[in-house]
Amino acid sequence: MINTVPEINSSTSTTDTSASPAIITFADFGLDPKIQKAVSEQGYNTPTPIQAQAIPHVLAGSDLMGAAQTGTGKTAAFVLPIIQKILRHASSSASPARHPIRALVLTPTRELAVQVAENAASYSKHTDLRAAVVYGGVDMKEQVATLRNGVEILIATPGRLLDHIGSKVANLSQVEILVLDEADRMLDMGFLPDLQRIIDLIPAQRQTLLFSATFSPEIKKLAQSYLRTPVTVEVARQNAAADTVKQVVHMVASADKQRAIVRVLEARTRQGLSRQCIIFTNSRLGCAKLSRALERDGIKAGAIHGDKSQGERTLTLDAFKSGAIEALVATDVAARGLDIPSMPCVINHELPFNAEDFIHRIGRTGRAGSKGDAIALVDASEKRLLDDIEKLMKRKLDIQPLPEGSSIPSSAPSRTSSRSDAPAKMSDPFFYKPYEPSATTQPASPATNSEEKKVGITPARASIGALLGGFKKK
Numbered sequence: 389m390i391n392t393v394p395e396i397n398s399s400t401s402t403t404d405t406s407a408s409p410a411i412i413t414f415a416d417f418g419l420d421p422k423i424q425k426a427v428s429e430q431g432y433n434t435p436t437p438i439q440a441q442a443i444p445h446v447l448a449g450s451d452l453m454g455a456a457q458t459g460t461g462k463t464a465a466f467v468l469p470i471i472q473k474i475l476r477h478a479s480s481s482a483s484p485a486r487h488p489i490r491a492l493v494l495t496p497t498r499e500l501a502v503q504v505a506e507n508a509a510s511y512s513k514h515t516d517l518r519a520a521v522v523y524g525g526v527d528m529k530e531q532v533a534t535l536r537n538g539v540e541i542l543i544a545t546p547g548r549l550l551d552h553i554g555s556k557v558a559n560l561s562q563v564e565i566l567v568l569d570e571a572d573r574m575l576d577m578g579f580l581p582d583l584q585r586i587i588d589l590i591p592a593q594r595q596t597l598l599f600s601a602t603f604s605p606e607i608k609k610l611a612q613s614y615l616r617t618p619v620t621v622e623v624a625r626q627n628a629a630a631d632t633v634k635q636v637v638h639m640v641a642s643a644d645k646q647r648a649i650v651r652v653l654e655a656r657t658r659q660g661l662s663r664q665c666i667i668f669t670n671s672r673l674g675c676a677k678l679s680r681a682l683e684r685d686g687i688k689a690g691a692i693h694g695d696k697s698q699g700e701r702t703l704t705l706d707a708f709k710s711g712a713i714e715a716l717v718a719t720d721v722a723a724r725g726l727d728i729p730s731m732p733c734v735i736n737h738e739l740p741f742n743a744e745d746f747i748h749r750i751g752r753t754g755r756a757g758s759k760g761d762a763i764a765l766v767d768a769s770e771k772r773l774l775d776d777i778e779k780l781m782k783r784k785l786d787i788q789p790l791p792e793g794s795s796i797p798s799s800a801p802s803r804t805s806s807r808s809d810a811p812a813k814m815s816d817p818f819f820y821k822p823y824e825p826s827a828t829t830q831p832a833s834p835a836t837n838s839e840e841k842k843v844g845i846t847p848a849r850a851s852i853g854a855l856l857g858g859f860k861k862k
Contacts, residue, residue, distance in 0.1 A: 417443055419472050422514040427468070430510060436461035437623035443469050446597065451618040453611055454599040460623065462599045463507045466493075466567050471512050473595075474540055474564065478516040487518055487538025488562040492590070494546055494583065496573040498523040498698060499705070504569060505543045517541060522558075524548040525698035532557050546574070546582035553589065560589045567597045568614075572607045572744065580610075587614060604744065632754035635762045637774070637787045642767040645737055646678060648790055650685050652735065652763060653715070655791030663687070664708075665733035667717045668749050670740065678737060679717040689715040720745055728752070736764040739773040743780040 414427050414435055435443065438456035445452050446469035456462055470491045479486040493508075495501045505521035512519055519541040522531045528551065535542075535557045542549075542558070552558040566587070568574065574583060596615050600607065611618060640648045653663045667682075669675045672693040679691035690704040690713040707713045709728060720740060734753045740746050753760025764785070766774055778784055 414468075417447065417468075417472075419468065420475055420515075423468065423471055423475075423511060426511045426514055432464075436465075438462055438621065439465045439468070441621045441623060442466070445619045445621065446470070446595075447472060449473075449595055451596045451615040452598070453603065453607075453615065453618050453620045454597065455603050455620070455622045463504055463569075464511070466569075466597050466599060467504065467507045467511055470541065470565055470567070471508070471515065471517060474517065475515060477540060480516045484536060484538035487540055489542045489558065489560060490540045490562060491542070491565040491567070492560065492563050492586075493541070493543040493567040493569055494549070494574070494586065495543065495569045496545070496579065497570075498525060498545060498701070500570060501543050501545055508541050508543065512541065519543070522548050522552060523698070524551075525701075528552070528555075546579045546586060549586060550582055553586075560586070561591065563590045563594060565595045565597070566590055566614075567599065568610075569599050570748075571598050571610060572600050572604050573748075575604075575606050575610065632759050633750055633762050634759070635750065635764070635785050637764045637766055637785045638790050639787060640765045640767065640790065642769070645765045645767070646681050646685075648765050649682065649715075649735060649737065650687065651791050653687060656733065662732040663714045664711070664731070665715055665735050666731065666749075666752050667715055667735045667737050668740070669717060669719060670738045672719060674738070675717050675719050679715075682715055682717070687715050688713050689717055691717045693719040720749070730758045731760060733761045733763065736762075736766075739764060739766060739770045739777065741773065743773075743776040746777045747781070 413433050415424060417435075419427070436456075437460065438454060439461050442452060442454045442465040446466060454462060454465060456465075474490040477490055481487075493501075493504055495504060501521050501523045505519060508519035518537075518539045520531075520534045520539040521543040522535070523545045524547050528548075531548075531552065532555070535552060544552075549558060553560070568583070574580070596618075598607065598611060598615065598618075638648060638652075649667065653665070657663055667678065669678055672695050675691050675693045676695075679689045682689040690707060692701050692704050696704070704713065704716070708716045717737075731753045734750050736746070736749060740749065750762035753762060764774075774785070
C-alpha cells in the first residue's frame with residue numbers, strides 16, 4: 389500500500405512499505421531478456437524486499453529514497469532498473485560520441501564504488517552498454533582512457549570525478565539518472581560541497597535515487613533539495629540490524645581487548661565456527677597496531693585504512709576473500725562497500741562515535757540471508773556510546789561474559805551506573821577514550837575527520853587523545 393506523507397520541499401512524497409506479494413521472480417519486472425539472462429547467471433531468481441519494492445518505482449521514473457539494512461541487495465535495486473531504462477541507448481559503435489554518460493552513481497568510498505561497478509558490469513554484460521568506475525588513490529591515466537572511449541554507466545567517488553571533470557574528460561550533460569549511494573556517509577565525510585558542484589552540472593530533468601541503510605535528518609534535508617515528489621521505500625524499521633545478525637556485547641577493559649579478541653576466536657574454533665572476521669577500530673594507528681599484535685598471537689591478520697594505497701587495500705581484501713587472512717582489521721573506510729558473501733563474524737574492537745556507523749559495521753555480516761555474529765568489546769568509558777547505539781536501535785543489546793575459560797577481567801558497569809562512577813584505567817595508548825579527557829586537556833568534538841584526511845600529531849603533547857587526533861591542538 390502507498391500512503392501519502394508530509395510534503396517535502398513543496399512536493400508530495402509517498403512511502404511504500406508493502407511486501408509486494410505480486411512480485412515472485414525477477415522475470416515479473418519485465419526486464420529485457422539480456423538483463424534477465426545475466427541475473428539468472430548470477431544465481432538469482434527471487435528479488436529481496438528492497439528490490440521487489442524499489443525496482444518498479446525506478447522503472448516508472450520516480451525519484452526514490454530507498455532504506456534497507458545492509459546486505460539486503462540495495463545495489464541491484466538500482467543497477468537493474470538503470471540498465472533497463474538506458475538500454476535504448478545501447479550501441480555497438482566504437483565512436484565515443486555514441487556512448488555518453490547516461491547514469492551516474494556516486495559513492496563515498498573506493499571499495500563501495502568497486503562493488504557497484506562489479507554489479508553493473510555483471511548485469512549489463514550481455515548488452516552493448518559500457519560501465520566504468522573512477523576513484524582516487526590510483527593513477528588517472530587508465531581512467532582517462534576509459535572515459536575517452538565512452539561509457540554509459542559511471543560509478544565514481546566525488547573527488548576523483550571532479551578531477552576528471554576539471555580535465556574535461558567527463559561530461560555530465562546527458563546524465564538521465566543520478567544515484568547517491570550511502571548518501572549519509574558522504575555527508576559524514578564532508579562531500580556535500582563536491583556533491584553540489586557535481587549536481588549543478590547534471591540536467592535538472594533527471595531521475596534521482598538515494599539509497600542507504602539509514603535516513604538521518606540530514607539526509608531527509610538533502611532530499612528536499614535534490615528529489616522531486618520522491619517515493620520513500622522502507623522494507624524494515626530504520627536503524628536496525630538484519631534479523632540474521634546475532635548481537636552480543638562483552639564488557640572488557642581497553643587494555644585487555646586484544647586478548648579478548650584472541651579468546652573469542654579461540655572459542656569460535658572450539659564451536660566449529662569460522663575464525664574469519666572483520667574487526668573495526670576507530671583510528672588508523674590503532675588499526676595497524678592491532679593487526680600486528682594479532683599476527684604475533686598467531687592469527688593471520690591484515691589491516692585496511694585510509695593511509696593504505698589503493699593497491700595495498702586491494703591486495704589485502706583479495707587475501708581476506710581467499711582465506712589467506714583470517715582477521716581483517718579495518719577503520720570505517722571498510723564499513724560500507726565490503727560485500728563478502730557469508731561473512732561469519734564482525735567484532736567491534738571499539739564502538740564508533742556515530743551510532744549509525746555501528747549499524748553499517750555489523751551489516752557486513754548476516755548478508756543475503758546468511759547468519760552472522762556481531763560482537764562488541766566495550767570498555768566502561770564507552771558506556772555513553774553504547775547507550776547512544778541502543779537508543780538508535782530501540783533495543784538493549786545482550787551483555788554476556790567473555791567465552792568460558794577466559795582470564796580477562798570484565799569492566800562491565802551496571803545499567804544504572806553513570807559513566808563517572810568508575811572509569812576504567814587504560815594502558816593501551818591506541819584506544820581512544822572519547823568521554824574522559826583529562827582536566828588539563830581540551831576535548832575534541834566527537835565528530836572525527838574522514839578517512840581520506842590526515843590528522844596532525846604533536847609529539848610534545850603526546851597524550852592518548854592527541855596521539856589519535858582526539859584532542860584539539862591549542
